[in-house]
Amino acid sequence: MSNPSTRVRGAGTPARRTLAAAARAAAKRTERTEGGERTGGAERTGGTERTGRTAVPTRRPERTEPARRTGTDGDGSPADGPPADPLSGRTVVIEPPDGWDDPPEPSPAPDEDEPRAEDPAEPAGSPARRPGQGVRPRRGLYAALLALLLxxxxVAVAVLGLHYRDARRTEAARDEALAAAREAAPVVLSYDHRHLDRDFSRALAQLTGDFREEYRRTTKTVVAPTAAKYRGTVKATVVAPPGGAPAASVVSAAPDRVVVLLFVNQVTESTQVTGPRLDLNRVRMTLSRTSQGWKVSAVDAL
Structure with missing residues (x-):
């Protein structure tokens, strides 16, 4: 009768015994870890652990599988070992850090075949626009506007130039005509019965136009006979204050025509009056530019 085989723990080689002991220790650590996770409140469902909003798969700590004894114990029976525990994965949910924003979803790429809103499709059958089309008409319009502005x-420069020239000529005419009026007034408005022809000739030299002919006719038919009959004498002077200029001023002026106002004193002597008679007169004298200078073209007593 054969003896039953008994398992001797110390049988086997030292390396095999060490490997078996390490496997048992790893199995016990794994069991303790799983027990702690259950009591900690983690919820496992089908190998998934939920700790936050995002599920992250994780793996259990690998359990060291003890090496199977291929030999026999001291009695020739196969060595016993812990059964192999297949690896099972698990999922751990990790909370995102504070301030974390999910990245925006990428917008779909536009379809190249679709027409753009700012580029409306041209109607069918319209002629294709050639490069540079429409540029020449614009250039022509710009050129026309530039020429018009030029x-x-x-024209503006020419008009301003004419006004400036006329202003300069008018200013010169004022001074020249005023001086001519102060000089002509005593000659035209004076005469002496003793030398009428000489006085009238001097006066005619200061006159021009129709007024010259009118003066010639009036002096010949009216003034000369009366002055000779009554021995009349008239002496005219432009009023001037002591140490001042003669009382004459320009009423209006143009480059070729100036009107001057003068204050004239006339002293008249004749057989018809007793002693000299003084007349204070205001005379408006018009002067015109001629080839011989400024000449009197009209005289009006005011």
Whole structure:
């Protein structure tokens, strides 16, 4: 009768015994870890652990599988070992950190075949636009506007130049005509019965136009006979204050025509009056530019 085989723990080689002991220790640590996770409140469902909003798969700590004894114990029976525990994965949910924002979803790429809103499709059958089309008409319009502005500028410059020239000529005419009026008034408005022809000739030299002919006719038919009959004498002077200029001023002026107002004293002597008679007169004298200078073209007593 054969003896039953008994398991001797110390049988086997030292390396095999060490490997078996390490496997048992790893199995016990794994069991303790799983027990702690259950009591900690973690919820496992089908190998998934939920700790936050995001599920992250994780793996259990690998359990060291003890090496199977291929030999026999001292009595020839196969060595016993812990059964192999298949690895099972698990999922751990991790909370995102504070301030974390999910990245925006990428917008779909536009379809190249679709027409853009700012580029409306041209109607069918319309002629294709050639490069540079429409540029020449614009250039022509710009050139026309530029030419118009240039012409307007030249006209404005010409008008301003004419006004400036007329202003300069008018200013010169004022001074020249005023001096001529102060000189002509005593000659035209004076005469002496003793030398009428000489006085009338001097006066005619200061006159021009129709007024010259009218003066010639009046002096010949009226003034000369009366002065000779009554021995009349008239002496005219432009009023001037002591140490001042003669009382004469320009009423209106143009480059070729100036009107002057003068204050004239006339002293008249004749057989018809007793002693000299003084007349204070205001005379408006018009002077015109001629080839011989400024000449009197009209005289009006005011």
């Amino acid at each position: 012409v307007a500028g030249l």
